[in-house]
Amino acid sequence: EEAERREDDLALDEVPEDMRESVEGNLALKRVLSSSELDGADAKRRRAGEATGQRALEGVKAEVIAKWRLEGDSAVAYVLEGADVEDVEAVHRSNWQPKPFDENNSCAEQISDRLVRARESKFPPGGALGAAAAFAHRWGLGGEEGAALGGLCHKDLRYVMAHYDGGRPVGELAEEAGMTEPEGERAADAAPERPGPLALGRFPRLELIDPAADALVLGDANLTFSVLLAEHREGLGHVGRILATTFESVETLRERYGEIDETVRRLEEQSAEVLHGVDCTRLAVDPRFRGMAGKFGAVYYNFPHAGVIRRFFDSHPFVRWRHENLMQLFFRALRGFVRPGGVVRVSSNSSATGVRYSDILSAAALNEFVHAETLPFLEWRLRGYRRSYGDRRDASRRPEDGEIYKSQKAQSDMVYCFSYAPSGEAPPKPRIRYPPAKRDMLDSSEGWFRGLSPDARRLRIEEIYRLFLSYVEGIHVG
Template sequence: AGMAAEEVADAELQAALDEALPEEGLEGLEGMEGMEGMEEAAAAEEPAEEEADEDEDEGGDGVEVDEHLKDAVEGSLRLKRLLSRDDDAQPGAKKRKVPYGMTQAQVTKVQKLLIKWGLMPDVVVKHVLEQQTLEELEEIDKCNYAPDKFNMWKSPAELLARFCQEMKERKLPGGGQIDVLSAFKFKWKLDMVADKKLRALSHKGLRYVLSNYDGTTGLDDIITEAQAYEPEDENETINAVPTAPGVSTIGRFCRLELIDPLADAAVFGDANLTFALKLAKHRKALGHVGRVIATTFEDLETLRERYKEIDESIKILEDHYAEVYHGVDCTRIAIDPRFKDMENTLGAVYYNFPHSGAVSGFFDGHPVVNWRHENLMRLFFRALRFFVKPGGWVKVASNMGAVGVRYSYIVGGAIENEFTHVETMQFLEWHLHRYGRSYGDKRDVYKRPDAKNNESYNAQRAESDMVYCFRYAPTGETLGPQQIRLPPTLKTLKQCTDGPFKSVYGPAKDNLAQSLHNRFVTEVSGTHVG
């Protein structure tokens, strides 16, 4: 009787799938019995779909890029093309069999989950599922997770998006404080025995291990080499206090900002330029000769409306031989003429509290808008690969509980672009933390930054602010195309019922969807909104 009931349930699920799948272009699968057969047949058709995707990616974007820098900006241009497709779509145009970047097997699994949860009409839930790999979709299916359709505070799409992110974050180090040894241990999957041995090393020995261990030689052999190693230049900064405890001493280097004195340092997204001022004065006090390149996303006219002291700040920076650039999109510096010939020159890069801008009516974590935050970090680190010198530092400050730019976007975007995670330190322990933070948007007109106690941010727990520290360690291998989180289509926006779309209908809803879509296109083109 139990087997008969299961067969009936399978038949009902199969009937629902047969009814739903033709709309997605899987007409050839109706006659197959069981989900396994459908998924195998779908997987068999994957190569043809991948070839179609590759063909559609070809073509110009109207942007001239030097050949050796194309990879630095390819992801950003591809994102713009994807958003522009909705504008270019003509009535009666041939419909794609499978959504961009997906395989038939993924489409089948998405449909199965939507039917299983009773959420077939929810286009935003469908959009979230379409962003997952086949392995991730299978993991969601196996764990029997289902978003709460009756949650009073979050929509099913928001709950599902958060679950998917937390599932991925289990494979990353945590978002809280992580010392240099814990980050090293996570990278090489070392056990507690190795941890104990390494924590006993002096500064000289631990630095040698961190610099030379590559997994091909036994850890004990490297430790033996480290104990016998004598640096060539004892007066070099990194060789100071060789007998001091290793972990805490290397951590001090990060906190005191003892960077390459000869290399240039760039600051991105510094709206009121107070951090760049702090860095320029710090470098001058240490006798550094490398430039500070201070950038803002906004143009100078907008900055003058928000920060009455901006002209004075620029003058002080220029007195410290810094260069100030406005209207800089950190994901598109490869096509910014002001960064021409700067390849492999940056010894340190800073981006404090990155954010893609608030969208009225949506929380930062909502999947309709959150893709912007994830892509910001992915495209930022891909662009830096061509401008940061090997061994150069990148430091990104953010709150460990941020739901816009999640810590996993920062760490994940760095690792996939060959920036090694060195340490996560508390923001308040950083020598450069006392600067006038700002929102970076219209709120700065009436909420002034306070360099002493950050009163503008008194709703945020200061002890949860972290600085994620990375060093560029290129392997010399060619990386594949930069992965990006796909934006919702215009069709998805028009059918969305979350956020500002809850209370609008008909032409008003279509206009709101078109307006939001236009904003997305403007943002990915490098123009500031808000």
Template sequence: MATYEEGSLEAALQAGAEAEEEDVDDDDEGVQEHLKDAVEGTLRLKRMLSQDDEAPEFEELGGKKKKAKIVSERSAEDEAKITQLLTQWALLQDRVTRHVLEGMTGEEMTAMIASGYAPDHFNQWKSPPELVHTHVALTREKVGPGSGAVDTIVAFRARWKLGPETEPVLRKLSHKDLRYVVNRFNGSEFALEELVAQAATAEHEESTATGALPDAPGCAMMGRFGRLELIDPLADCAVFGDADLSFAVKLAKHRTALGHVGRVIATTFETLECLRERYSEIDDTIKTLEDHFAEVFHGVDCTRIAVNENFKGLEGKFGCVYYNFPHAGAVKGFFDGHPCVNWRHENLMRLFFRALRSFMKPGGLVKVSSSKQAVGIRYYYICDGALQSEFQHIETVPFQEWHLSKYNRSYGDKRDAYRRPEKGEGYNVQRAEFDMLYCFKYEPSGNAPGPVKIRMPPKFGVLAACTDGPFKSLVGEGKKALATQLYKRFVTEISGEHVG
């Protein structure tokens, strides 16, 4: 799953640019110049899929005939490391495991060789490529504050890599002083000690909600703001992926009760017709939202809002955005953590945050909830995707402590047609105490952050060579047919269309 920045995609785009020049305008879909960064990642991934030199002619998948093939520029040294690992593990012919290793950096492979790690060939639950993929993910997740609860001070120290000696200093600060330090520290202009001294003599700002209780304990007070959802009362906010809109209703009522004048933009990925099949109450829910001056948009792909007409004119308007329990959709026969499908979950988070950049106000908040034990949308994907697009991690709140947590959880798929909360069939597929709310603040530097890093999908040949999941009992034409079907699904999803 090589990232574009690691060589293969940039080489591919360069190799194919001249050959498919006439297709570029179609891919750009008329997006405005200032929004091109918000959709660039999905367009590149779409071209990547359509240019797979191992796939059937792309016409068979409902698109245009491919005109360029992907050219890999992985160094000979990295190729040698991949071959060394596969040889050591007796997996030299395993294309799925090779696909996993191709997504690693040279440094990561060197560390893996030195560690002596090897996948268990006799594991009863996971195949070797799954085990390697999980091992890589867990290794990456060792860096950072962890997937569980993280307060303001821990997140602040992790961001600036401050030593343990700063912990007692920060925890002694009042609300006013801690907020002053957190908002102004940039790692270079002033030393932490200088800012702490300045904070003690700084004037108290009474004109905003953040000035409340200035002498209260700093960390506890700043944590209450997030838990009580005291957001910018003037800014608009958006909710993405809200299956039955029950969370949007709770948010709209919350903002109305606080006297906020900013709008609530509620969105669903499904069409209204699909929602009516699954949720008998959906029309009443929409009416409730409209009674609270919220707007409801259907068929919204959160990674492609730059090409959605409903979002035209909303650039720079969002003060807060919510995405509860994101998921790229299940693929029958595969667990979410399998490398043939897990790239979709990682890309979802990276493309989501990149798409938001053009629509967020500086200082705006983004809140993404997920289980800290999730193997689809891993917490690392959320935090890393945010950081790539200049959204800084400011706190992780246990979901049950959040003021807006009590809403009707749903599956977000066909199961909702017959498993509904009012029928005693509430969402119960994970343990509530593991659910977390990951909170981020948009802090643009003024410089372009560079192309979004996204994970390469498996080539058609990798899918066709897979021997587990839904491919376990398939051979010959049946296996090729399923590989073609999945490949077509991936192309369709990247094009922003709902599948399943």
């Protein structure tokens, strides 16, 4: 399936300086993918071992690969080289060992999974998490203080969460909150004496956002979520507008969804604007987003996915880097377009192995989007749109209403809720995961490579690299 290049993208020097970092990660990936050659090691990324093409690991990474006797496994070396030292040390201390003859997962897959779980041990659970619990985790509040938060009424809980900075104990702020009176003029002042966690949880569940806020919907393949959001906001009397976007071109959408033109018409009748061919990681170079800095008070991205690589599971380290990068670059791109206090909703399955829940939480935190709550998708007012696969499968079949993707349970679908709280300081650079080198794949027996002849393997590697490059360039080929 041919796809047009994004020839209208702005040049980097045309992008406001404070937005450039959201694009530079994509450019760095593009350079790596464009320059990688199958024959010969990449000196910058290997630094040594040029005769064999093996990556040169140091410190605890060298120790652990030697302990496992996997020095010759190029896929394992790739996984360890990109891992955080802290996570490698945690796995090393645990005395865990990969199983070389596991029928389902290679050593590289097992090690990658173990490292991810070591990282996730520092995160809150991926399932439902109320506002008080999310706040307590963010501030490291446990014991009596954490329990005290959960026992506050709505008014007092909001007060404590608004004023707590680590300098004064929760109990002292709670006493102070008890002496305040609600203003009674805002939705946030409703039901002041109701249990705090319950009352706070009603706002995201009922999607009670700022009535005047403009909303941005990203990656809405068949646009049915945008229709549902427009109807919801119209029913509440909101005046904020909706910008609904799809990743695919309108021509591709017409092939997959016969009703797409009617759907667009419905949205336009509700004063929504529709844009096609929008890459959520490249908003800053999209000329259609010029003049939209700080415009949006609400952003929605449902079930993000970086695209399928045939014969590889989403969790495989040779392809999972794309999913982690998707979240890093998505949240970095949003910084230029979301106003302070704006809300972001990202729906995903808490057991997903492509875009993992920890990818969402870590990317949000790095970019100053505060994790406010995680609510079950089935409890969300906007759950009733028609899901799609978002690729060519939609032309012949689609998930029926209420159906979910294979190997994922509906009860595990979550909505991760965030609020943008910029500090005014420059955030750390986005964490970009780099792809395996072609030599890594050639020397491995991962996925579909197992059993292929050298020539067939080379052809498959070139095909995969073309897919990698197309996704980085914002071109959907699935």
